Amino acid sequence: MDELVVTITRGDACARRTCEYRLPALPGASVMDVLDYIYENLDPTLSYFSHEACRQSACGKCLVRVNGKVCLACGCPAGAGPLVLEPWNEHVVRDLLCE
Amino acid sequence: MNNNELSCNVLVVGSGGAGLRAACEACAQGASVILVSKGRVNRSGATLLAGANVSADVMCDGASLWRMGVASADPTDSPERWASDILCEGFFLNRTDLVEQYVSQAPARVEELLKAGANVTAADEGGRQIGVPGSSILDVLFRKASASDRLTVLQDTTLCGILPAADGSAAGALLLDIPGGRLISVRAGAVVLATGGMHGCYTFNSGTTGLCGEGHAAAMRMGARMSLMEMVTFCPDVICAPSRFRGSILPYILQCMGYGHLENRLGEDFLSKYLSPGAVELALGSEWNKLLLSYAMYREAQAGLCDEHGGVRFSLRGLTPARRAELEETLPQLRRGIYAELMALHDRQGGLSVSAAGHYFDGGIAVSADMATSVPGLFAAGECTGGLFGANRVAAATTQMLVQGAQAGQSAARFALSAGPRTPDPAALEQLRAEVLAPFSCTGGESPRRLRSEVSEIISRSAGIVRCERDMLLGLQQLAQTDRPVTLSQKERAANRGWLDYLEARSLRACGEAILRCSLARRESRGVFMRSDYPMTDNDGFLCETVLQNGKVSLHGITQPAAEPGRFDYFDYLERVFLRLSYAPEVTVQ
Numbered sequence: 001m002d003e004l005v006v007t008i009t010r011g012d013a014c015a016r017r018t019c020e021y022r023l024p025a026l027p028g029a030s031v032m033d034v035l036d037y038i039y040e041n042l043d044p045t046l047s048y049f050s051h052e053a054c055r056q057s058a059c060g061k062c063l064v065r066v067n068g069k070v071c072l073a074c075g076c077p078a079g080a081g082p083l084v085l086e087p088w089n090e091h092v093v094r095d096l097l098c099e
Numbered sequence: 100m101n102n103n104e105l106s107c108n109v110l111v112v113g114s115g116g117a118g119l120r121a122a123c124e125a126c127a128q129g130a131s132v133i134l135v136s137k138g139r140v141n142r143s144g145a146t147l148l149a150g151a152n153v154s155a156d157v158m159c160d161g162a163s164l165w166r167m168g169v170a171s172a173d174p175t176d177s178p179e180r181w182a183s184d185i186l187c188e189g190f191f192l193n194r195t196d197l198v199e200q201y202v203s204q205a206p207a208r209v210e211e212l213l214k215a216g217a218n219v220t221a222a223d224e225g226g227r228q229i230g231v232p233g234s235s236i237l238d239v240l241f242r243k244a245s246a247s248d249r250l251t252v253l254q255d256t257t258l259c260g261i262l263p264a265a266d267g268s269a270a271g272a273l274l275l276d277i278p279g280g281r282l283i284s285v286r287a288g289a290v291v292l293a294t295g296g297m298h299g300c301y302t303f304n305s306g307t308t309g310l311c312g313e314g315h316a317a318a319m320r321m322g323a324r325m326s327l328m329e330m331v332t333f334c335p336d337v338i339c340a341p342s343r344f345r346g347s348i349l350p351y352i353l354q355c356m357g358y359g360h361l362e363n364r365l366g367e368d369f370l371s372k373y374l375s376p377g378a379v380e381l382a383l384g385s386e387w388n389k390l391l392l393s394y395a396m397y398r399e400a401q402a403g404l405c406d407e408h409g410g411v412r413f414s415l416r417g418l419t420p421a422r423r424a425e426l427e428e429t430l431p432q433l434r435r436g437i438y439a440e441l442m443a444l445h446d447r448q449g450g451l452s453v454s455a456a457g458h459y460f461d462g463g464i465a466v467s468a469d470m471a472t473s474v475p476g477l478f479a480a481g482e483c484t485g486g487l488f489g490a491n492r493v494a495a496a497t498t499q500m501l502v503q504g505a506q507a508g509q510s511a512a513r514f515a516l517s518a519g520p521r522t523p524d525p526a527a528l529e530q531l532r533a534e535v536l537a538p539f540s541c542t543g544g545e546s547p548r549r550l551r552s553e554v555s556e557i558i559s560r561s562a563g564i565v566r567c568e569r570d571m572l573l574g575l576q577q578l579a580q581t582d583r584p585v586t587l588s589q590k591e592r593a594a595n596r597g598w599l600d601y602l603e604a605r606s607l608r609a610c611g612e613a614i615l616r617c618s619l620a621r622r623e624s625r626g627v628f629m630r631s632d633y634p635m636t637d638n639d640g641f642l643c644e645t646v647l648q649n650g651k652v653s654l655h656g657i658t659q660p661a662a663e664p665g666r667f668d669y670f671d672y673l674e675r676v677f678l679r680l681s682y683a684p685e686v687t688v689q
Contacts, residue, residue: 028341
């Protein structure tokens with residue numbers, strides 16, 4: 001089975017670490033869908049913007065750095081990976097959630 | 100006082116159109132206002148996605164719109180004629196005092212939106228409406244609200260519950276700052292709920308992720324009267340797959356403009372299997388398309404003729420190149436960003452998988468024409484209220500939020516400024532805090548995410564497009580069983596998604612129970628409400644408002660001379676009522 005490998009920079013602004021997740025390929029998924037999959041199935045401690053997300057590239061709140069480039073998690077296709085996900089700015093609340 | 104304890108004259112919960120408009124008005128009345136937004140203040144709630152953020156209908160009677168210089172408006176229209184149409188559209192369950200307030204205030208609200216420079220994308224949409232993107236409405240309102248130095252905004256903050264004073268009136272609220280994990284108690288002279296819909300009740304819905312009925316649930320815990328909670332509008336033509344575009348109503352907007360057609364997985368037209376020729380015309384040529392197409396899609400799914408995503412195909416393939424060019428000319432948004440990608444996907448696949456999604460909640464917190472709820476000091480506005488549109492909303496949620504928001508802001512400010520500061524009951528505050536914090540001290544409980552999913556799966560199964568007693572009784576029983584302890588994997592309060600899932604599951608469960616209890620009491624089919632076990636529209640037995648209060652449902656008869664006595668076949672009656680609309684001749688009904 002195809003596998004999607006996702007590396008996420010976690011922790012707060014003072015203590016960062018990276019975690020790797022392996023999940024089944026998700027055809028047609030966005031980076032937001034990948035994060036939801038990890039939160040729901042692999043790691044319920046993951047933080048990212050999801051509490052009031054439009055999921056249609058309209059609210060602009062789900063910014064994340066995907067393979068070095070800042071984009072909206074909901075509007076960015078996950079593709080076949082691998083994905084390296086980092087906070088989009090330095091004001092990290094936790095994991096991928098920034099101020 | 101520290102920043103976990105705040106006070107104001109008016110607390111407004113929700114920052115979509117209704118909340119922002121309420122905040123503007125309360126500030127203008129001289130009140131100090133705290134405005135709470137679950138997400139980003141000017142980019143949250145259903146307002147943002149109204150009309151797929153391309154073109155949301157903003158309405159008032161044609162004569163008023165014509166006076167504002169909208170050339171396509173119908174100068175022979177009147178507020179009275181519009182009100183009579185709204186009653187027919189709502190199958191006569193509307194609260195007439197709310198309808199009167201709505202049609203009389205709508206012109207002023209629409210005019211101020213135009214004067215403030217809202218971006219009108221379509222001015223030729225028929226006699227009573229203009230089109231404005233949801234984001235433009237939010238921008239205009241937020242600009243106005245931020246101009247007041249009496250306004251404090253709390254973003255990324257959710258409502259945990261309303262705080263009662265010792266006499267049971269509303270005296271503030273307990274809030275959660277989601278990123279910071281802080282509980283904030285607010286003392287307020289009055290509270291306005293503008294929390295929008297209960298979209299999270301349905302696993303497939305067209306709302307933002309945060310719309311979880313917190314306002315409804317909080318009002319119910321205060322013992323507020325709820326009205327017509329069984330009335331839920333589903334939107335057909337909502338994208339099912341791929342997951343990246345799931346929940347987008349763009350195909351519905353295109354279909355309303357006359358573009359595109361639907362077919363099942365065998366490539367067949369299916370509407371005529373379930374709808375009479377007259378109803379098919381209404382489904383394809385009128386704004387009554389939501390309930391008719393949703394019903395046909397439900398039946399097609401039951402017949403096993405949907406695709407692997409549970410959808411039917413929406414396709415623009417039949418358009419001539421000239422029509423397609425005309426469409427892209429009319430909606431230039433289709434040529435850029437997410438919609439350009441969506442159109443490219445459509446062209447590659449020859450269509451999009453669409454189905455009916457939980458979309459708009461016609462029922463909600465009962466209010467009088469001044470937007471007061473049955474709880475002193477508690478007001479509500481916009482989609483979280485019930486009664487204005489009866490059993491079927493056509494015209495229009497964006498205008499509802501502006502009209503009711505302004506009224507609620509004014510009423511709440513007057514109440515707060517005359518009643519003076521209020522003190523929440525300390526015991527009630529402690530009890531609510533304990534309930535909210537319970538999962539942190541619980542071991543051996545379940546995953547809050549799993550429980551939240553279970554709650555929406557149960558509601559989706561038992562309170563869907565077509566309901567029956569057996570499913571609903573089972574649904575109620577299953578919902579009660581979801582009230583189980585949860586344990587959090589993340590122990591820190593800050594940015595704790597699991598904690599939020601617990602709080603949302605708690606609200607969604609209360610909303611689902613309310614929808615089911617009211618649905619069980621209405622033993623008929625009417626407007627957006629359909630039952631397989633009671634398929635007739637029954638004006639003799641159920642021309643009534645379902646009222647839910649403290650967990651008990653009662654039926655209150657409505658005196659409405661326009662509704663003829665008798666029991667009618669649902670579809671025959673729908674076609675008959677349609678013919679009474681002032682705009683009916685525009686659609687040829689056979």
